[in-house]
Amino acid sequence: MTKYIFVTGGVVSGIGKGIIAASVGRLLKNRGLTVFMQKFDPYINVNPGKMSPYQHGEVFVTKDGAETDLDLGHYERFIDVELTQNASMSAGRVYQNVIENERQGKYEGATIQVIPHITDEIKNKVYAAAEESEADIVITEIGGTVGDIESLPFVEAVRQVHGEQNTEDVIFIHTTLIPKVPASNEYKTKPTQHSFKELMSQGVKANIIVTRCDEPLEEDMKKKIAMFCDVNEQAIIESRNVENLYDLPLLFQEQGLDDYILKKFKLDHLPKADMTDWKAMIDRTNNLTNKVKIALVGKYVQLHDAYLSTYEAMLHAGFDLSTEIDLEWINSEDVTDDNAGEIFKDVDGIIVPGGFGQRGIEGKIVASKFARENNLPFFGISLGMQVAAIDFARNVCGLEKANSIEMNPGTPHPIIVPTAGILDPGDSLRLGNHPCQLKQGTMASELYKESVVFERHRHRYEFNNKYREILEEKGLSFSGVTPDGQIVEIIELEDNDFYVGCQFHPEFKSRPNRSHPLFYGFIKASLHFSQKRVK
Numbered sequence: 235m236t237k238y239i240f241v242t243g244g245v246v247s248g249i250g251k252g253i254i255a256a257s258v259g260r261l262l263k264n265r266g267l268t269v270f271m272q273k274f275d276p277y278i279n280v281n282p283g284k285m286s287p288y289q290h291g292e293v294f295v296t297k298d299g300a301e302t303d304l305d306l307g308h309y310e311r312f313i314d315v316e317l318t319q320n321a322s323m324s325a326g327r328v329y330q331n332v333i334e335n336e337r338q339g340k341y342e343g344a345t346i347q348v349i350p351h352i353t354d355e356i357k358n359k360v361y362a363a364a365e366e367s368e369a370d371i372v373i374t375e376i377g378g379t380v381g382d383i384e385s386l387p388f389v390e391a392v393r394q395v396h397g398e399q400n401t402e403d404v405i406f407i408h409t410t411l412i413p414k415v416p417a418s419n420e421y422k423t424k425p426t427q428h429s430f431k432e433l434m435s436q437g438v439k440a441n442i443i444v445t446r447c448d449e450p451l452e453e454d455m456k457k458k459i460a461m462f463c464d465v466n467e468q469a470i471i472e473s474r475n476v477e478n479l480y481d482l483p484l485l486f487q488e489q490g491l492d493d494y495i496l497k498k499f500k501l502d503h504l505p506k507a508d509m510t511d512w513k514a515m516i517d518r519t520n521n522l523t524n525k526v527k528i529a530l531v532g533k534y535v536q537l538h539d540a541y542l543s544t545y546e547a548m549l550h551a552g553f554d555l556s557t558e559i560d561l562e563w564i565n566s567e568d569v570t571d572d573n574a575g576e577i578f579k580d581v582d583g584i585i586v587p588g589g590f591g592q593r594g595i596e597g598k599i600v601a602s603k604f605a606r607e608n609n610l611p612f613f614g615i616s617l618g619m620q621v622a623a624i625d626f627a628r629n630v631c632g633l634e635k636a637n638s639i640e641m642n643p644g645t646p647h648p649i650i651v652p653t654a655g656i657l658d659p660g661d662s663l664r665l666g667n668h669p670c671q672l673k674q675g676t677m678a679s680e681l682y683k684e685s686v687v688f689e690r691h692r693h694r695y696e697f698n699n700k701y702r703e704i705l706e707e708k709g710l711s712f713s714g715v716t717p718d719g720q721i722v723e724i725i726e727l728e729d730n731d732f733y734v735g736c737q738f739h740p741e742f743k744s745r746p747n748r749s750h751p752l753f754y755g756f757i758k759a760s761l762h763f764s765q766k767r768v769k
C-alpha cells in the first residue's frame with residue numbers, strides 16, 4: 235500500500251520547494267522505504283521541451299524520454315532513483331490528454347469539466363506513479379504557489395486523493411517563506427499564516443509546514459505558526475539557507491521531520507535513517523583542497539539554471555577528487571579565433587554543453603579548436619560533441635565550411651545530419667536512455683570500466699557516418715557507438731590528454747555520492763593540467 239506526500243508552496247515561488255521535497259525523499263529512503271517522486275507543473279505548455287531555457291532553466295530528461303522540469307534532476311540526485319514519464323505532468327499535458335480522450339469519444343458524450351475530468355486525469359497520474367513504481371511512498375510536488383489560478387485543479391485533485399485514501403496514508407507539506415520587514419528589522423510569520431489559510435480554503439489542511447528563513451526560527455515564531463495554523467509545533471520545520479544543498483536532509487533529520495512523517499504514517503517502528511554515506515559525501519564536499527578553473531562555453535550562460543545538471547555533475551566529480559570547481563561562464567557569442575587565447579588563458583578545462591540553434595555556434599567551434607590545439611582538457615556534450623567534430627573536419631581534415639545541417643542546411647560537408655527515423659526535425663527528438671557500446675582501449679572504456687552503458691539522450695542530429703573514415707584517418711576515435719554500429723555516441727582524440735565528446739547527456743546520471751565516469755575523467759585531467767601549469 236503506497237502512502238502519499240503532497241508538497242505545496244506558499245507565499246512566493248523560488249524558495250527551494252523541489253530540494254525540500256527531494257530531501258524528504260532521501261530521508262525516507264534511508265529509513266528503508268522505497269520512494270518515487272513526481273512534479274506537477276501548472277503551466278499550459280505540454281512540457282518544458284519547447285520553452286526557452288531563460289524561462290525555465292534546463293530540460294531534464296528521464297530514462298524513458300520525458301522532457302521535464304529541472305526539479306526532477308534534484309529528485310534523481312537526492313533519491314538516486316531513475317524516474318519515468320509518470321514523474322512529470324503539466325497542466326498543458328493534462329488538458330491535451332483529456333481533449334484527446336474527448337475527441338475519441340471516451341467520455342461517452344459527457345460535458346467535459348474541470349471537476350471531475352481534469353482532476354481525474356491528475357489523480358490518474360498520482361495513482362499511475364504508485365502502481366508503476368510500487369514505491370512505499372510517492373512524493374508529489376505541486377509547482378507554483380497556492381492561490382494561483384493555474385494550480386487550483388491540482389490542489390483540488392490531491393484533496394480528492396486524501397478523501398479516497400486512508401487519512402493516515404496521506405500527508406500534506408506546505409512550504410513557505412518568513413520574510414524580514416526592513417523597517418522594523420523583524421521576521422514575520424503572517425504570510426505563512428495567510429497561505430496556510432488559502433490552502434485550507436481549498437480543502438487541504440497541511441500536516442507539516444516547512445519554512446524558509448534567513449536565520450534560525452525562534453521558538454516563539456514556531457509557537458505562533460503552530461497556534462495560528464493548528465499544526466503541531468514539532469511539525470514546524472525550518473529550511474535554513476545552506477551553503478551546500480546536500481546538507482538539507484541532515485538538517486531535517488535533526489529536527490525530526492522523518493520521525494514526524496513516519497509517526498503519522500504509522501511506520502515509526504522503522505529504524506532511524508542511516509546517513510553515514512551521505513555524511514561521508516558531505517565531508518568530502520567540505521574538504522576540497524584542490525581547485526580547477528573550468529570554462530563553460532554556452533549561449534544561455536546568463537541563467538546558470540540552464541546548465542544546472544552539468545554544473546552539478548562537475549561539482550560531484552570535484553567531491554570525489556577533493557577539488558573545488560571554479561566555473562567561468564563564457565558566452566560563446568563572445569569567443570573568436572582572435573581572443574580565444576586571452577579568454578582561456580588561465581583555465582584548466584573547457585566544457586561545451588548541449589544546445590540548439592545557430593546562435594553562438596562559431597564561438598563553440600573555436601573553443602573546441604583551442605582546446606584541441608593546446609591539449610587543454612575538453613568535454614563536449616551533445617551539441618558540444620557535434621561542434622568538436624565540425625572543428626576537426628574543418629581544421630584537421632581540411633573540409634572547408636563543414637557544418638551541421640542544423641546550422642547550415644547547404645553546407646558542402648554535412649558532418650552532422652538529422653538522426654535517421656526523426657522525420658520531422660521540427661518536432662521529434664531522440665530521447666531517453668539508449669545503449670552505447672564502448673571500444674576497448676579507449677579513454678571512454680577505461681573510465682566507464684564497462685562495455686555497454688546506457689545514457690540519456692535529447693537530440694535530433696547526429697554524426698554523419700559518411701565522414702567516419704576521413705576523420706578516423708586523421709586521428710579522431712569513435713570510442714562509443716550504438717550496438718548496431720549506426721550512431722556515433724562518443725568521440726575522442728587519442729593524442730590529447732582528455733578530449734571527449736558524447737552525443738548523450740551524462741550529467742543526468744551523475745550523483746553527489748557517485749560521480750559520473752566521464753565528468754570524473756574530465757575534472758581529473760583538468761586537475762593535472764592545472765598542476766602542470768603551476769610547475
Ligand code: GLN
Nearest residue numbers: 588589616617693694695
Ligand atoms: N541541437 C543538437 C541536436 O539536436 C544538439 C542537441 C543537444 O545539445 N541536446 O542534435
